[in-house]
Amino acid sequence: MKVAVLGLGIMGNGVARTLLREGFDVTVWNRSSEKAAPFADEGATVAGTPAEAVSGADVVLSIVFDADSVLSVLSEAGASVPADAVWVQASTIGLDGTARVVKQAESSGVHLVEAMMLGTKKPAETGALVVLAAGDPDLLAKAQPVLDAIGSKTVTAGSRVGNGSALKLAANAWIASITAATAQSLALAGALGVDPAMFLEAIDGGASDSPYAHLKGESMLAGGFEPSFALDGLRKDIGLISDAAQSSGVDARLLQALSAVYADASSAGHGGDDIAAVYTAFTPGE
Numbered sequence: 001m002k003v004a005v006l007g008l009g010i011m012g013n014g015v016a017r018t019l020l021r022e023g024f025d026v027t028v029w030n031r032s033s034e035k036a037a038p039f040a041d042e043g044a045t046v047a048g049t050p051a052e053a054v055s056g057a058d059v060v061l062s063i064v065f066d067a068d069s070v071l072s073v074l075s076e077a078g079a080s081v082p083a084d085a086v087w088v089q090a091s092t093i094g095l096d097g098t099a100r101v102v103k104q105a106e107s108s109g110v111h112l113v114e115a116m117m118l119g120t121k122k123p124a125e126t127g128a129l130v131v132l133a134a135g136d137p138d139l140l141a142k143a144q145p146v147l148d149a150i151g152s153k154t155v156t157a158g159s160r161v162g163n164g165s166a167l168k169l170a171a172n173a174w175i176a177s178i179t180a181a182t183a184q185s186l187a188l189a190g191a192l193g194v195d196p197a198m199f200l201e202a203i204d205g206g207a208s209d210s211p212y213a214h215l216k217g218e219s220m221l222a223g224g225f226e227p228s229f230a231l232d233g234l235r236k237d238i239g240l241i242s243d244a245a246q247s248s249g250v251d252a253r254l255l256q257a258l259s260a261v262y263a264d265a266s267s268a269g270h271g272g273d274d275i276a277a278v279y280t281a282f283t284p285g286e
Helices: 010-021 033-042 050-054 067-080 094-108 121-126 137-150 163-191 197-203 211-222 231-248 253-270 275-282
Strands: 002-006 025-029 059-062 086-089 112-118 129-134 151-156
Touching: 002 010, 002 050, 010 025, 010 033, 010 121, 010 137, 025 033, 025 050, 050 067, 059 067, 059 137, 067 094, 086 094, 086 137, 094 112, 094 163, 094 231, 112 137, 112 163, 121 129, 129 137, 129 163, 137 151, 163 197, 163 211, 163 231, 163 253, 163 275, 197 211, 211 275, 231 253, 231 275, 253 275
Parallel strands: 002 025, 002 059, 059 086, 086 112, 129 151
Antiparallel strands: 112 129
């Protein structure tokens, strides 16, 4: 199966390498060509344009930053997508962005499904993502070998493209909340004279425990913020989640608070760091 991967950020990079490891015929493209060049030595075909990348593909994966980026590559590549190929939209672009992409795909004659990726750098590199898929069942079936390769499981949210995005927004609201809550509890414990690491010990194994709290909490305590999910990327997602909440009548006060603390961490220079760097918003004096 020939797969084109458009976009080689943290997630696209890991997904492309997973597909190569699993034996797929992979073509990669990235707007900044220096990110794509190393893949030539790993067995991938490096394309100079999106149109070149999708030519001859069975499945196209778009893994770029935002809706405008998806629309851009779709515009550049749409006419070159084979008639029987499936375009898998895997970027977190919100509900309005998804509607715009669906409209453009229809006008370009591109068969579109979505497969949101729940997970960060390591799951992308190891094929352990949770895939949140939606779209025509026959098209999803054609793309399933790719989804199986990059994910530990696929949750099918429905036959309407947009359901996967809705589920991803709900999941990322949880990620944003639990990461910020972990940071707050660690900072509070330290400010009250208790070793912050004891907070993680206290919840370990109990009903309130979360593996994610330990994963991010340990990074916070170590001060190591190598990005597996960039903080400014989550800030973008919080904006999309807030828009969706307000348009659907869901109270967005918690999202507003999350937006503020992540913005503070970004303003302090941590926008490109991992989301664990939100800890710095609660410990500005350290």
